[in-house]
Amino acid sequence: MHKILVVDDEPNMLELYLKELGEEGYEVKTVCCGEEALKVAQTEKFDLVILDIKMDKMDGLSTLSELKKLKKGIPVILNSAYTTYKSDFHSWLADSYMVKSSNLSELKNKIGDLIKV
Amino acid sequence: MLNLAKNRDVPYEPITKDSIVFLKDIPVGIFITDSEGKICYLNHFLNRVLKSDVIQEYLGVNIFDNEMIRALGLDFEFRKTFESHKGFSKEKIPYRASDGSSLFLSLKVNPLKDKEEKICGIICLVEDQTEKVNLECDLKERVNQLSIINEVSNVLSTTLRTEKIIKIILTGVTAGEGLGFNRAFLLLKDEKGDELQGKMAVGPSSLEEANHIWKILSEKNQSLKEILSYCSDAEDEQKEKNKGVNRIVKDLRIPLDAKDNVVVEVINGRKSLNLNDDSGKSLDPGLVEILGTKDLAVAPLICEEKVFGVILADNFITKERIKDEDVKFLQVLANQASRAIENSRLYGRLAFQVEKLEGANKSLEENTKKMLKIERFSTIGQVTSQVAHQLRNPLTIIGGFANSILKKTDGENPNYKYLKIISEESERAEKILDQIQNYSPSLLVNPKKQNLNKTVENALRKLEDQICLEKIEVEKDFQKDLPDLDLDSEQFERALLNVFKNAILAMPQGGKLTVRTFSESHWVKLKIADSGVGISPEVLLRIFDPFFTTRAKSNGLGLTLSQEIIKRHNGEIEAKSQKDKGSVFTIQLPLRKEEKNA
Structure with missing residues (x-):
């Protein structure tokens, strides 16, 4: 079973992903900040990370670069309410950039693609 | 000597010696008559007042028989005093003294009564008020001149056009209620400062024209104020009227390096001049020919120590002698004119600057409007973009859960319809957010x-x-x-x-x-x-x-x-x-x- 780490500071968002991705057959772990994400990434193995950008303390883009240093080759999807970070070159480290949407099918397709690779 | 009761049978207390001494020392001419009107007392001061040393000879003269008194119409007044028992006073009585000088006298006359209240004579105080009257005249003249200046400057303040100003000034110089010169000419330095050029003139060019204009003016009976405002309103008509003199003014050209030219002397000396027989100076023959007169008042126009023109005024028609006072006053008006003309020139320059400034202001205003619009859009952009981001998370969650539940809800379930609505509406709201976020100012193009x-x-x-x-x-x-x-x-x-x-x-x-x-x-x-x-x-x-x-x-x-x-x-x-x-x-x-x- 593929294991996905979801990082977001909105508990309800985490709840939604936990439910939806769980129903897709993934093992989902959720954390609410960047520091927490780096901590779990050191002890646990994940097949993919879904990363929010705008978070208190450590933001998604800093977390992304730390994560990529820590776990080379781990697929990361940046998932933000903002479209603007697309033009921030720090976001180019990510494997995909998706604007949050209530329609999760696109996100699910992307996860499928990235994990297969 | 002065026992006035002598002619009366009633007991009477005469004027005492003390009274006489007292009357003697009053610095006023005094004479006293008896009940018949015969002068029975004159003090020595009366000599001085009347500038005569033969006054004593008037002792015994009856005031009703005296020719001079009758000529002044005073005998009637004296008689009234005897009849009504009431005194009178009279001011500014013109009197020609034996030395030929003209005096103005004042008389204060009071009846003298005996114990029974009957008239036993009159006492008359005579004062010389020539100085006072002359001062009054001077004062009146001054007030008149000041009021002319006032009128002229009032009208001047209504315009900043040099042409109008010149016309107003020249009209002030020639109007009967103003200075009353027959004609006035204004000459200004040309741009190079080489010569004086005639610019404008006011006044008649011939006796006929003069009679015509003055008749019209006297029929209209206009005040100076009216004439001045008329001259600034009906310019064209005025131009017509002054056709003759304005033709003369065009010929007036005086090179500033001309020697032995009194006008140039006035310019260099910066002092007005009355050119008449007494002045010992004579006008350039060329100018005499153009102007048709030798007598002229010349006043320089000075501003900030620089002479920029001159006003010439004459009595070409009436041949009246130009008075020194009038020339002095002409200078006052010329100073007014200088200030007004300079103001007008400054205003011209200012108007040019203002125009430039207005242009700059206009473009600034346009730019400000543009800036404000940009600012408004960018603020709106920033605010909406922030709001859009804030909204996207809750919308994603609401719609996400609605979709999640919807998947597992049977179409027969009564809640299915409502869940579908939540899902669709979330999607619609998200599309709106898409558009707002796309409008975001940070949107980059990648051409x-x-x-x-x-x-x-x-x-x-x-x-x-x-x-x-x-x-x-x-x-x-x-x-x-x-x-x-x-x-x-x-x-x-x-x-x-x-x-x-x-x-x-x-x-x-x-x-x-x-x-x-x-x-x-x-x-x-x-x-x-x-x-x-x-x-x-x-x-x-x-x-x-x-x-x-x-x-x-x-x-x-x-x-x-x-x-x-x-x-x-x-x-x-x-x-x-x-x-x-x-x-x-x-x-x-x-x-x-x-x-x-x-």
Whole structure:
């Protein structure tokens, strides 16, 4: 079973992903900040990370670069309410950039693609 | 000697010696008569008042028989005093002294009564008030002059036009109530400062003309104020009137290096001059010929220590001798004129600066408006962009859960319908957020070499279904060899979609959409014309404003976004429309540098 780490500071968002991705057959772990994400990434193995950008303390883009240093080759999807970070070159480290949407099918397709690779 | 009771049978207490001494020392001329009117006392001061040393000879003279007293009409007054027992006083009685000098006297007359209240004589106090009267005259003159200056400056303050000012001044110099000269001429230094040139004149040029003008003026009985305001109002008529003198003034040219020319002397000396027989100076023969007179008042126009002109005034018609006082006063008026003319010149310069400033101000205002608009848009952009982001998270969660539950809900379930509504509405709200976020000022374009025709085709293809549904005929007229452009085709397509959608919505009953591309000088142009309902002029002005919409379901960002994207391609979009005939949107984009050079 593929294991996905979801990082977001909105508990309800985490709840939604936990439910939806769980129903897709993934093992989902959720954390609410960047520091927490780096901590779990050191002890646990994940097949993919879904990363929010705008978070208190450590933001998604800093977390992304730390994560990529820590776990080379781990697929990361940046998932933000903002479209603007697309033009921030720090976001180019990510494997995909998706604007949050209530329609999760696109996100699910992307996860499928990235994990297969 | 002065026992006035002598002629009376009643007991009487005479004026005592003390009284006489007292009367003697009063510095006023005094005489006393008896009950018959015979002068029985004169004090020595009366000599001095009347400037005569033969006054004592008047002792015994009857005041009713004296010729001089009768000539002054005083015998009647004296008689009244005897009859009515009431005194009188009279002021400013003109009197010619034996030395020939003219005096003004004042008389104070009181009856003298005995114990029974019967008149036993009169006492008369005589004072010389010549000095007082002259002072009064002077004062009156001064007040009159001041009021002329006042009138002239009042009228001057109503204008800043040099021509008008000159006319007002010259009219003040010649008006009867003003200085009363017959004619006045104004000469100003030319631009180089080489010579004085006649600019304007006021007054009649001949006796006939003078009689005519003065008759009219006296019939109209105008005050100086009226004449002055008239001269500043009815300029043309005035010009007509002064035709003769204005012809003379054109001939007046005085080189400033001319020697033995009194006018030049006045300029150099900066002091006004009364040129008459007494002055010992004579006018240049050339000028005498032009002006027709030798007697002239000359006053320089001085401002900030510099002489810039001169006023000449004469009594050409009446030949009246020019008084020194009038010349002095002419100088006062000339000073007024100098100030006014200088003000007018300064005003001219100021007006020029003001005009320049106004221009600058106007463009500043326009720029400020533009800045404010940009600022407003950018603030709106920033705020809406923030709000949009804040909203996206909760919307994603609401819609996400609704979708999640919906998947597992049977269509028969009564809640299915409502869940579907939540899901659809969330999706709609998210689309609105998409558009707002796309409008975000940080939107970047990533241009690549592209052909506009292709982008237009793509956009039209996306709307195929809608175009078909609305029964719209599309006519495409694409220039085949249209030069390539630097386009972010994804974004530009979005811009076009909004314009096309607008056109489709304008034709609810179907219609024709004409799309034309062509190149023109350094631009590639795209014309999108619909045959729809048209846009009213008021709406047309605002169609690119954010959040401006006339449709209930629109968010008013479509065309704003289109314009933003086109601007980021260094292009322009403009709209024209005719009611019930349709609208035309023209988009123009700059050619690529290579194409321009080619």
